[in-house]
Amino acid sequence: MQPISDKEIRGSFVNCSKGDARRANLPKGLSDLPWDDLDFLGWRDPGAPERGYIVAERNGGVVGVTLRLAQDVRRSITKSTVCSICLTTHSGTGVALFTAPRVGAAGRQGNTVGTYICADLACSLYVRGKKRVDLETTFETLTVEERVVRAVVNLSAFLDKVFEGTPSAAN
């Protein structure tokens, strides 16, 4: 994706208040991030680890969504889980259940969309083999390019759900 600034990121959030967008802790060293290897910018809030953020290009613009870590007490620590965006299999807590408030009135009423995503939100780097997991259980027959396309499609489907029912859903 194209590099974006602090200001652009804060202005991109669609599912939180302006105050929350202002208070969000952004990744350090934005200009040094490997933008060429990122399909979207994802990070956990260094000051509030239960919060996460995804900023992605969408319809010619940039859209940011805030996520919250959902407590998932049923999951065993030894079980492996698959990220629903990049389909990387992680053991233990490498994948986390996140919920995103829906855009608009639905979100303000507490309506959320939940999905399992790599806990560090670094899907783009796993897809490209720039970041590795400790277990390699899945045998991927797809090329990196195909895996990138698949992750982008999955992310887009997730964002569609966050936007569902709003006028901007059709954009």
Ligand SMILES: [Zn+2]
């Ligand atoms: Zn992932």
